Amino acid sequence: MAEILAVATQEFAAGGLSGARIDAIADATRTSKRMIYYYFGSKEGLYLAVLEESYRSVRLTEGELHLADLPPEEALARLVGFTFDHHWNSQDYIRIVMSENIQRGEYLAQSKIIQKLNVPAINAIRELYERGVADGLFRAGLDAIDIHASISALCFFNVSNQYTFDLIFKRDGSSPKALKTRRANIIEMILRYVRK
């Protein structure tokens, strides 16, 4: 089961829902196509399972970053840096989210599980942002979801559009040096956005 999900995640990430082949998934596992249907019922059932598992696996484990122990600016910098790294290391997840958006989110909308799991990152942002405002460091009136949207956008795009972006600008955004620079710039951008 776990093996099927792992292989299916790769396959769906590589080709999207329509590009993935059940036979290919079956061949790459030690089980058979028969078993995939036995457990997941249909290709779409498998896709939904992969989608749910992907979202579950990338949840920020709250507290793990110990943001509460840090002053607001450092906490935010750490959160953004972590998000950047996390996205870069979860490329399959990024691709699955992309393909789900191409399907206009119709499978995510079906999932009862995912819509329940709130996003811990929002709470983390809200908490440190409010501390920052209280300390007189951050400007008031900003929305935690909006800040999260910006962090996600910058970190997500860095992975999701790397191929077309690199081709057009003839650069290599995946080199350690480029990643380091981009990472620092994104952190700087978010900090400047919330600072007074």
Place this chain on the structure above:
Amino acid sequence: MAEILAVATQEFAAGGLSGARIDAIADATRTSKRMIYYYFGSKEGLYLAVLEESYRSVRLTEGELHLADLPPEEALARLVGFTFDHHWNSQDYIRIVMSENIQRGEYLAQSKIIQKLNVPAINAIRELYERGVADGLFRAGLDAIDIHASISALCFFNVSNQYTFDLIFKRDGSSPKALKTRRANIIEMILRYVRK
């Protein structure tokens, strides 16, 4: 020909390369499948044509914004606002770029045309940024491509991930009010990034 491309753009945008159906495209045009193969040779040939046409159609028409007539900050705000609107109004293009990135850019890499067309937005950014630095308004040392990456990321994500984002946060990012707010915030973010 133009009709085929228009219909094919929609179809590929809706389902990606593998999700699109040649029969569906043929049925939606006044021509037949036979003609699609006559003109484009293969499904992939058609996809490449759509890809190239998409990139061509979204090129910023330089000068059209009259950025040179505006002070640096206003010029930048205008460029970002325009990019935001432009992306929002080119959702098919966004989807095709997404699906091309899912294919790891292999078709864009084949295109001889696209790699030649430099992106005018970069020149516009560089020009107004340098003016801003000269005027003492912007901080020095920033890279035009990096600024462009941020603008693109923020504007692109707003379209590309709208379905999953809205579902998870139970909001409606496509309402006029939400769009207006988000647009203003993105402009503010970019301005704060370049200001001294």
Place this chain on the structure above:
DNA sequence: CGCGGAATGGACCAACCAGTACATCCGCGT
């Protein structure tokens, strides 16, 4: 031991779908 339900293997099928064969037609130059 033997029963019952879960797990599995492997051949099979029906629909789908990219791509083609063949014949025809249109329009233009001579």
Place this chain on the structure above:
DNA sequence: ACGCGGATGTACTGGTTGGTCCATTCCGCG
């Protein structure tokens, strides 16, 4: 009128692919 090359309609095909049928095996339990 005629020839010729580009354009077009129709029917077809061969491979692919999601999904299933039937039969068998495995395993826990009374």
